[in-house]
Amino acid sequence: xxxxxxxxxxxxxxxxxxxxxxxxxxxxxxxxxxxxxxxxxxxxxxxxxxxxxxxxxxxxxxxxxxxxxxxxxxxxxxxxxxxxxxxxxxxxxxxxxxxxxxxxxxxxxxxxxxxxxxxxxxxxxxxxxxxxxxxxxxxxxxxxxxxxxxxxxxxxxxxxxxxxxxxxxxxxxxxxxxxxxxxxxxxxxxxxxxxxxxxxxxxx
Numbered sequence: 001x002x003x004x005x006x007x008x009x010x011x012x013x014x015x016x017x018x019x020x021x022x023x024x025x026x027x028x029x030x031x032x033x034x035x036x037x038x039x040x041x042x043x044x045x046x047x048x049x050x051x052x053x054x055x056x057x058x059x060x061x062x063x064x065x066x067x068x069x070x071x072x073x074x075x076x077x078x079x080x081x082x083x084x085x086x087x088x089x090x091x092x093x094x095x096x097x098x099x100x101x102x103x104x105x106x107x108x109x110x111x112x113x114x115x116x117x118x119x120x121x122x123x124x125x126x127x128x129x130x131x132x133x134x135x136x137x138x139x140x141x142x143x144x145x146x147x148x149x150x151x152x153x154x155x156x157x158x159x160x161x162x163x164x165x166x167x168x169x170x171x172x173x174x175x176x177x178x179x180x181x182x183x184x185x186x187x188x189x190x191x192x193x194x195x196x197x198x199x200x201x202x203x204x
Contacts, residue, residue, distance in 0.1 A: 001173045012104025017111035021055035021138035040134025044114050045069045047138030048078040055136045056093040067093045072100040
């Protein structure tokens with residue numbers, strides 16, 4: 001068996017200032033006074049769909065001075081339309097493509113930034129940090145470990161633990177992709193994990 005489930009989990013998610021974008025939008029929609037909705041000055045929205053655009057634009061309207069929407073693939077993979085992306089830009093949102101979030105940075109229990117990784121045109125990798133006092137996750141997937149053996153999970157219980165060959169602690173069970181316990185995967189890494197894990201499973 002090979003587990004290839006997308007998941008949203010990243011080091012530092014417990015920091016103050018980090019929340020799901022849908023929860024943020026719900027606060028905006030249900031507030032009788034928008035002035036009571038907490039928003040940061042430097043907001044980073046992780047994701048490339050309609051929820052990400054909505055959260056980013058609402059953040060700007062509520063007073064954020066800097067809003068960055070970071071997406072780990074290219075424009076062609078975004079579920080938003082050209083008009084929606086243009087609306088975000090004209091609203092003052094900065095869009096960054098091919099930026100994979102690696103981990104959240106914090107100080108004193110409060111988020112201060114997000115470290116990203118991206119592939120340059122010469123195939124080299126670069127890492128960079130975007131400062132933030134609020135991070136909104138608009139990925140839309142979360143791994144819920146219901147019905148999964150505890151010994152297969154990482155210590156924090158939010159990822160699948162497996163070795164370099166994709167092998168978990170359970171017999172004939174392999175895993176790969178975002179489930180890995182050492183950070184988010186780009187699509188190329190996830191595909192490679194699938195080939196490696198599947199190949200080793202086939203050779204057994």
